[in-house]
Amino acid sequence: xxxxxxxxxxxxxxxxxEFRTYERLAAMGAFAVLVGVLFNYSIDTAQVRPxxxxxxxxxxxxxxxxxxxxxxxxxxxxxxxxxSGILQSPIPLDxxxxxxxxxxxxxxxxxxxxxxxxxGAFFNLRFAGSVTALVGVVGLGVLGFVxxxxxxxxxxxxxxxxxxxxxxxxxxxxxxxxxxxxxxxxRLFAGRPxxxxxxxxxxxxxxxxxxxxxGAGMFRFVIEE
Amino acid sequence: xxxxxxxxxxxxxxTLGVATIVLLHVLIFFGVPTESFQGVVQRIFYIHVPAWWIxxxxxxxxxxxxxxxxxxxxxxxxxxxxxxxxxGMVFCxxxxxxxxxWARVAWGAWWTWEPRLTLALLLWFIYLGxxxxxxxxxxxxxxxxxxxxxxxxxxxxxxxxxxxxxxxRSLHPEAVVLRPEGPNLDASMLWTLMVGLLxxxxxxxxxxxxxxxxxxxxxxxxxxxxTTAPAHGVDVS
Numbered sequence: 001x002x003x004x005x006x007x008x009x010x011x012x013x014x015x016x017x018e019f020r021t022y023e024r025l026a027a028m029g030a031f032a033v034l035v036g037v038l039f040n041y042s043i044d045t046a047q048v049r050p051x052x053x054x055x056x057x058x059x060x061x062x063x064x065x066x067x068x069x070x071x072x073x074x075x076x077x078x079x080x081x082x083x084s085g086i087l088q089s090p091i092p093l094d095x096x097x098x099x100x101x102x103x104x105x106x107x108x109x110x111x112x113x114x115x116x117x118x119x120g121a122f123f124n125l126r127f128a129g130s131v132t133a134l135v136g137v138v139g140l141g142v143l144g145f146v147x148x149x150x151x152x153x154x155x156x157x158x159x160x161x162x163x164x165x166x167x168x169x170x171x172x173x174x175x176x177x178x179x180x181x182x183x184x185x186x187r188l189f190a191g192r193p194x195x196x197x198x199x200x201x202x203x204x205x206x207x208x209x210x211x212x213x214x215g216a217g218m219f220r221f222v223i224e225e
Numbered sequence: 226x227x228x229x230x231x232x233x234x235x236x237x238x239x240t241l242g243v244a245t246i247v248l249l250h251v252l253i254f255f256g257v258p259t260e261s262f263q264g265v266v267q268r269i270f271y272i273h274v275p276a277w278w279i280x281x282x283x284x285x286x287x288x289x290x291x292x293x294x295x296x297x298x299x300x301x302x303x304x305x306x307x308x309x310x311x312x313g314m315v316f317c318x319x320x321x322x323x324x325x326x327w328a329r330v331a332w333g334a335w336w337t338w339e340p341r342l343t344l345a346l347l348l349w350f351i352y353l354g355x356x357x358x359x360x361x362x363x364x365x366x367x368x369x370x371x372x373x374x375x376x377x378x379x380x381x382x383x384x385x386x387x388x389x390x391x392x393x394r395s396l397h398p399e400a401v402v403l404r405p406e407g408p409n410l411d412a413s414m415l416w417t418l419m420v421g422l423l424x425x426x427x428x429x430x431x432x433x434x435x436x437x438x439x440x441x442x443x444x445x446x447x448x449x450x451x452t453t454a455p456a457h458g459v460d461v462s
Contacts (some may be wrong), residue, residue, distance in 0.1 A: 007403060033294070104340045104351070114390055148378075151378070152375075152378070155358060155371045155374060158310040158362065158367060158371055159357075159358055159361040159362050159368075159371070160361045160362070160363060161357065165354070165357055165358070165361065168350065168353065168354045168357060169358070169375060172347040172348075172350040172351045172354070172379075173347075173351065173378065173379065173382045173386075175347060175382040175386055175389060175390070176382075176388075176389035177341075179389040179390065180389060203388070204386075204387065206385070207385055210381060210382075210385065211378075211381075214377070214378060214381055216379065218295070218374045218378070221295050221369070221370045221371075221373065221374055222371060222374055224370075225367075
């Protein structure tokens with residue numbers, strides 16, 4: 001219980017800073033809406049039905065927007081030298097990682113909600129499936145992506161290439177989230193039964209679990225001086 | 226292992242490797258029969274398949290050495306990991322180049338989004354990230370740790386990527402050698418493939434040793450830069 005308290009302390013600190021400045025949320029939110037506008041004009045809607053490619057567009061927007069915000073996970077600590085302060089605190093490093101993941105998850109889940117609402121309105125999408133299953137798919141997909149990206153964001157921040165390195169590290173590894181996330185979301189949009197997406201949900205859960213455990217285990221090798 | 230012995234190892238394995246490569250090409254062009262369905266283009270198989278076997282073994286070595294390096298902190302393991310990663314990258318590139326040459330004739334397309342192709346391409350990029358992380362870190366010790374983490378994460382993800390891309394139907398020829406029922410190809414073909422595997426293993430081992438020696442020498446030089454003492458006393462073994 002005390003451990004979860006530590007995780008929450010780290011997450012609360014990050015969320016508090018975010019909700020006072022809105023820096024990352026504003027950047028990711030604006031990105032999501034503007035990409036929707038650009039997508040609209042990059043697709044010939046007379047030839048392609050937006051409904052049939054909506055799942056792909058939505059997931060790519062969530063992931064690209066997520067890269068934008070998650071790349072800055074350790075920026076504040078790095079710039080102000082606050083990292084050494086945190087490293088000297090008695091918080092175990094795996095709890096620090098999980099706290100960062102939790103804060104990033106909350107932020108990206110909010111953005112994912114915005115993307116679904118905005119794209120639904122922009123492309124006049126109709127959703128016929130189970131909302132609970134959709135929440136499960138998006139929640140687990142975002143969790144897996146955040147678990148992986150938070151660790152690699154710490155890696156990228158430690159290099160001289162910084163955030164520009166992050167996509168090279170994340171994109172090859174995040175393919176399972178794209179495949180299972182878009183397949184399941186597409187099927188739910190088409191009103192298919194929940195049984196057809198349960199395999200995807202299990203795979204997304206496995207992906208999240210693998211990278212949460214790996215991230216918590218290896219974070220100390222990344223963050224220690 | 227002393228540098229002198231490594232030098233002999235590199236030369237010996239390299240010479241044997243080049244000789245076996247020559248033998249392999251003699252066998253490919255004059256020895257093996259032409260495959261009945263695919264025709265002449267199937268002969269690329271004897272280069273393509275060993276290249277992938279070496280690629281996967283090399284990346285296995287990277288992950289193993291990286292994991293034990295993080296655990297024990299022994300510098301030699303990191304040198305071995307980076308040497309294996311560079312060798313693996315070379316053979317991965319050979320696999321990625323020979324595949325499309327075959328596919329253009331056999332499938333009529335340079336590239337398809339077939340599971341094994343996708344995985345191979347992603348593997349190349351995972352290790353590109355590995356090298357970028359190493360090269361762009363100011364503190365070399367930290368660079369080694371970060372690269373080890375990237376290497377391990379990459380190998381952890383490979384089975385998951387494989388499962389996810391296999392959801393799409395596979396066009397790639399099924400395994401003909403490493404399968405539970407035993408190999409199902411002509412004996413001369415199997416022999417040629419084994420010669421290919423031996424040739425590529427020898428070349429890889431020679432490159433691996435050479436790269437390992439260079440890595441160790443670079444570390445000795447770096448050490449010489451930071452210490453004012455003459456380097457004669459430094460043990461390079």
